[in-house]
Amino acid sequence: MNWNDLRYFVVLAAEGTLSGAARRLKKDHTTVARRIEALEQDLGSRLFDRLATGWSLTEAGSNLVPVAAKIEDDVLAFERQAHGDETAYGVVRIAVPPAAGRLLFAPHLAEVLKDQKHLQYEILGSSVVANLARREADVAVRMVQPDQNGLVVRKLTTLRLGIYAIRGYCDVTPAKDWEFCGDERSSVGEKQQNWVWQKLDRELPVRVRADDTETVRSFIAAGYGLGILPRYIGDEDRRLELIVSDEDCDISKPVWMVVHPDIRRSPAVRMVMDALIQATRNINPEYKHDL
Structure with a gap:
């Protein structure tokens, strides 16, 4: 039996689909299927039922998951220890x-x-x-x-953060028309938004929410309103100007x-x-x- 096939088994058991297991293993789905079939042949036991909705563990497969996971953990620990003893190569x-x-x-x-x-x-x-x-x-x-x-x-x-706008936005846009690009990650976004309201001493309309830095920067650079960026991004973008910096690292x-x-x-x-x-x-x- 190829012990490396156990990793394919553990990942497919966790993911439930060939495509999910292939993404996680960074292999194509045909390779995953082939390795599972080879393992089943070596063991003489069917480990998965091939269904239209995915690959479902059989009773035999379910019984082997904790055993295979422990073996995989031991093999990975062996590899880490061996790698830890290598020279700088x-x-x-x-x-x-x-x-x-x-x-x-x-x-x-x-x-x-x-x-x-x-x-x-x-x-x-x-x-x-x-x-x-x-x-x-x-x-x-x-x-x-x-x-x-x-x-x-x-x-x-x-890493420090700050409130940014496109250059001149606050000069040409009446304060009552300012808008804000919010962070859709609930706990992080709520904390940042409350900090902005405190620094600006008012709440701004939030019609756009994003969960990645580049989207927020694009929103700001397009002149739609204010947003929070890391200083190492906002300060380097010549289209933007820093409105308020998080000097006390309240949200950094x-x-x-x-x-x-x-x-x-x-x-x-x-x-x-x-x-x-x-x-x-x-x-x-x-x-x-x-x-």
């Missing part, structure tokens, strides 16, 4: 939020790490939180404090570096962690608040 996968990764960390990482000829780096710019236990990434930068037990967490900095975002303890002693991973710390130090002081 190979590939290090770094997960960063898209905007911060592209604008803040990638340029500085490139500068700090350019002389490390024996290492390769994959920068994964995605809003999806990478699972470090499954080696979806070796090191992660996150904008929310991790709540998963057993991870090594270090706060890198706090802490940034965390996260690594699995089994792998943090790897020379390669340690080098990347040090580079992220150095990259943070190199961020414009106007854009961050370090305690």
Whole structure:
């Protein structure tokens, strides 16, 4: 039996569809189906019923899920430990939020790490939180404090935010006609919106809500109203002007570096962690608040 097939089994059991499992495994759906069929043949047991709505676990498959998950966890722990004992060679996968990764960390990482000829780096710019236990990434930068037990967490900095408008908007648009682009993420958006109302001493109409930074910037740059952006984005866009800065960091975002303890002693991973710390130090002081 190919032990790697167990991973396909665990993921398909969790996702319930070939397409979902293929996306998570970053394989095509025919590969997933082939690996499951090979596992079933090796075990001599049917693990899934192929239905029009998805792949449903059989009784035998359901009984094997916890066993397979434990085996997968043990194999991943073995790989992490082995990787942690390597010299500074190979590939290090770094997960960063898209905007911060592209604008803040990638340029500085490139500068700090350019002389490390024996290492390769994959920068994964995605809003999806990478699972470090499954080696979806070796090191992660996150904008929310991790709540998963057993991870090594270090706060890198706090990124300042501000209220922006297109240049001249507040001069040519009567205050009674100002509008605001809100954040549709409930808890975050509500806190930010209340802060804006407090700073402006009034409430603004909210006809547009977005859950990503680029949409908010597009709304502002098109002259439709005000919105909140990270300083490292808003200050760099010459079309925009800063109306109010979050000097006291009431709504600004802490940034965390996260690594699995089994792998943090790897020379390669340690080098990347040090580079992220150095990259943070190199961020414009106007854009961050370090305690």
